[in-house]
Amino acid sequence: MLTISTLTDQDIQHLNDQVLMDKSAKDVLTWSYETFGDELVYSCSLGAEGMVLLDLIEQVHPGANVIFLDTGLHFKETYALLNDVRERFSTLNIKALLPENTVEEQKEKYGDRLWARNPDQCCAMRKFEPLQKELSKYTAWISGLRRAQSPTRAHTPFIGKDHRFSLLKICPLIHWTQDEVWDYIYKNNLPYNPLHEENYPSIGCAPCTAKVLDGGDERAGRWSGMEKTECGLHWPAESEREDEV
Numbered sequence: 001m002l003t004i005s006t007l008t009d010q011d012i013q014h015l016n017d018q019v020l021m022d023k024s025a026k027d028v029l030t031w032s033y034e035t036f037g038d039e040l041v042y043s044c045s046l047g048a049e050g051m052v053l054l055d056l057i058e059q060v061h062p063g064a065n066v067i068f069l070d071t072g073l074h075f076k077e078t079y080a081l082l083n084d085v086r087e088r089f090s091t092l093n094i095k096a097l098l099p100e101n102t103v104e105e106q107k108e109k110y111g112d113r114l115w116a117r118n119p120d121q122c123c124a125m126r127k128f129e130p131l132q133k134e135l136s137k138y139t140a141w142i143s144g145l146r147r148a149q150s151p152t153r154a155h156t157p158f159i160g161k162d163h164r165f166s167l168l169k170i171c172p173l174i175h176w177t178q179d180e181v182w183d184y185i186y187k188n189n190l191p192y193n194p195l196h197e198e199n200y201p202s203i204g205c206a207p208c209t210a211k212v213l214d215g216g217d218e219r220a221g222r223w224s225g226m227e228k229t230e231c232g233l234h235w236p237a238e239s240e241r242e243d244e245v
């Protein structure tokens with residue numbers, strides 16, 4: 001079994017440069033499920049890329065494990081989409097991960113609107129910790145990151161070592177453009193979050209997601225007005241950060 005411990009950096013480079021380089025997203029997923037089977041999990045945020053990946057994963061590996069981070073702070077449209085997704089992709093095993101504290105308990109313990117005062121702490125408790133606990137059961141995870149989404153994602157490889165969560169990370173959509181994602185959604189009549197049609201290209205928790213005006217990058221509406229740009233789930237490990245600048 002390939003794991004973060006058994007693969008050297010040269011092995012990872014070989015996989016990216018030789019084995020996976022010219023493969024389509026579906027072919028990358030096929031290789032991934034043939035290699036890792038049910039040791040592989042997809043963490044889906046229910047964004048547009050998520051709809052594409054759910055559709056491809058269901059074709060490649062019915063019964064695949066999928067997780068959604070239910071922070072308790074999503075838009076009502078996102079929760080409605082979760083129901084639609086469960087119906088549409090009924091063969092997939094979709095599990096919603098809850099944080100230790102409800103929103104009300106967090107308010108009692110840490111004060112009101114923690115996301116506005118300390119979003120890193122809020123993300124750590126509502127996203128990072130539940131995800132870390134769940135990912136510890138797996139060898140590899142799938143993410144819908146695309147290189148064109150933002151400068152911090154511009155060098156994302158098909159497969160890499162995710163030292164933060166101690167497993168391998170596979171990103172089948174790295175070369176897709178936003179237009180290609182939407183062409184796939186329309187062509188296959190997939191469900192999607194209606195907020196995308198109201199200038200929300202990237203949708204996270206309601207308190208931390210704003211509309212994007214013309215000219216902003218796809219993730220400009222996330223933590224708008226704050227220095228924060230990522231929730232911390234997809235930062236590269238320290239040893240990889242210089243490649244990201």
Ligand code: SF4
Pocket residue numbers: 071073114115118119120122123124126127204205206207208231
């Ligand atoms: S995105 Fe905002 S509300 Fe959601 S967990 Fe992070 S800081 Fe909290």
